Amino acid sequence: MDLRSFISELDRRNLLTRVKAKVDWKHEIGRMTRENRGALLFDNIKDYPGYSILTGAMCGKEFIAAALGLNGIVKKSRISVALKERFKYPIKPVIVKGDFPLHDNIISGKDINLYNFPVPLWSEIDGGRFIGTWHLNVTKDPQTGSRNVGVYRMQILSNTTASISVSPASHLALHMNKAESLKKPLEMAVCIGVSELAVMCAAAAFPFSVDEYAMAGSLAQKPLELVKCRGVDLEVPADSEIVLEGEIKLSQRVKDGPYLDYAGVASSNPASFLFEVKNIMHRNNPVFRGTAVGAPGLEDHELLSVLAKLGLVDFHGSRMRQKVLNACLKNGNFRLFQMSGRLSKLFHKQ
Numbered sequence: 001m002d003l004r005s006f007i008s009e010l011d012r013r014n015l016l017t018r019v020k021a022k023v024d025w026k027h028e029i030g031r032m033t034r035e036n037r038g039a040l041l042f043d044n045i046k047d048y049p050g051y052s053i054l055t056g057a058m059c060g061k062e063f064i065a066a067a068l069g070l071n072g073i074v075k076k077s078r079i080s081v082a083l084k085e086r087f088k089y090p091i092k093p094v095i096v097k098g099d100f101p102l103h104d105n106i107i108s109g110k111d112i113n114l115y116n117f118p119v120p121l122w123s124e125i126d127g128g129r130f131i132g133t134w135h136l137n138v139t140k141d142p143q144t145g146s147r148n149v150g151v152y153r154m155q156i157l158s159n160t161t162a163s164i165s166v167s168p169a170s171h172l173a174l175h176m177n178k179a180e181s182l183k184k185p186l187e188m189a190v191c192i193g194v195s196e197l198a199v200m201c202a203a204a205a206f207p208f209s210v211d212e213y214a215m216a217g218s219l220a221q222k223p224l225e226l227v228k229c230r231g232v233d234l235e236v237p238a239d240s241e242i243v244l245e246g247e248i249k250l251s252q253r254v255k256d257g258p259y260l261d262y263a264g265v266a267s268s269n270p271a272s273f274l275f276e277v278k279n280i281m282h283r284n285n286p287v288f289r290g291t292a293v294g295a296p297g298l299e300d301h302e303l304l305s306v307l308a309k310l311g312l313v314d315f316h317g318s319r320m321r322q323k324v325l326n327a328c329l330k331n332g333n334f335r336l337f338q339m340s341g342r343l344s345k346l347f348h349k350q
Contacts, residue, residue: 001067001220002239003054003193003287009066010039010057022046025129029053030122033292039063041287048118052287058196059299064306067196068219080309083219087310090210091217093224093235100227100238107280108231113159114277117242122292123260127268128155130259131162133290134299136191136202138234139172139248142179147235148172149202149212154190154275155256163256163272164188164248167316171208176248176273185247187232188275193241193289198224204307205314231279241286245279260294262301263341296334305329315344 001009010016017036022044023029029042039057058064065074068082119129132154140147148171154162166173179186191198197219201212213235217223226235231245257268293300307313308329315325321344328337 001069002195003241003289006057006067006196007041007054007287010063013062013066015039015062015066016041016057018043020044025053025118026121027124029055029120030292033122034295034298037297045118050285051118052285053118053120054193054287054289055291056299057289058200058303059297060302063299064200064302067200076306076309079306083306083310086218086221087215089218090214091221091223092211093213093217093226095235096225096227096238101283102227102236102238102240102243102281104284105280105282106230107282108278112277112280114156114162114244115159117286118288119156120290120292122290123294125258125260125266125294127256127258128157130155130290131192132164132190133293134199135289136189136194136198136237137164137172138189138191138236139175139186140234141175142182142184142186146209147211147213148175148208149198151199151202153256153259155259155272157254157274160277162275162277163254163269164275165256165259165269165272169316172273174208179248180250183250185250187234187245187247189229189232189234189236190244190275191236191240191242192244193283193287194237194239195220195224198237200303200307203303204310204312206312229279230281240281241289242282243280244275244277245281246275246277249274249276260292261341262293262304262338264294264296264338265342296338301329301334301337305332305334 016039019042024046033055042053119131137150137152153165198216201215225238227238229245252274253271254274255270256272258266261267308326324340
């Protein structure tokens with residue numbers, strides 16, 4: 001189901017809180033997200049009339065069950081079984097033609113301004129507004145054309161640029177390495193406000209050859225519908241709320257952060273990639289999907305916990321680090337997960 005259908009489903013299950021009071025995008029939305037531990041839909045955002053923001057919508061087994069279409073009393077074990085069974089049968093996406101709500105607004109050139117979207121300043125620690133916290137980053141291998149869909153945090157740097165914080169071992173970094181060896185920028189699309197199942201698959205550590213769109217189809221039990229981008233050779237979900245098209249600049253690295261991360265501490269990446277937006281598509285009155293992290297048991301932890309039970313979490317570190325962090329996630333011990341994350345960061349610096 002698309003994001004708006006998911007919101008309706010959460011509402012039907014009494015899992016959604018609609019925040020009607022005016023809220024400030026600066027700190028307040030992030031603070032409320034961390035404190036409430038549940039799905040919040042903000043419809044009255046300071047400086048951004050007509051926009052909505054959804055946060056916390058995967059903050060527990062009831063929410064994940066809703067995304068999967070599971071009914072009744074659902075235990076985490078049942079969710080794991082459902083995911084394991086569905087992942088056995090990938091369903092290839094289909095490319096559809098025609099006009100979709102995503103095409104309601106096409107913006108390019110001097111009219112591009114990332115600050116026109118209600119991107120929260122998620123915490124007092126953050127060094128800027130992070131537009132990429134719960135989304136898809138779509139790229140293709142410059143040599144083979146194979147697709148990768150991941151989730152990499154992104155901070156707005158200017159009207160038209162954003163940082164992309166990646167691990168050197170990530171699939172996106174491997175694509176960028178190949179692009180730089182060929183001396184050509186790497187095209188990328190950023191999809192905000194998509195199916196929660198698509199985000200789940202993008203966050204999963206599938207092998208390099210696996211198409212995350214096909215895995216999202218397996219979870220939805222029907223093919224994901226894609227449309228071609230207008231300015232780059234990539235395909236994105238037709239039901240996206242917002243799509244940013246552009247390219248990652250060659251041989252340019254920028255600092256992102258500080259950012260209040262999963263471990264509850266400030267982190268920065270001095271070698272983030274630089275993304276330049278060349279085109280934007282978005283629905284009328286789009287729903288911006290994002291999330292605040294940094295406290296134990298928020299939706300990032302809950303999602304990672306489910307994926308860890310399936311062996312689909314990769315922290316790109318030592319074998320011991322992997323074992324400890326995954327064990328914490330599997331057992332739902334999120335405070336220990338944060339403490340372990342902090343320790344591993346400390347040892348990495350040394």
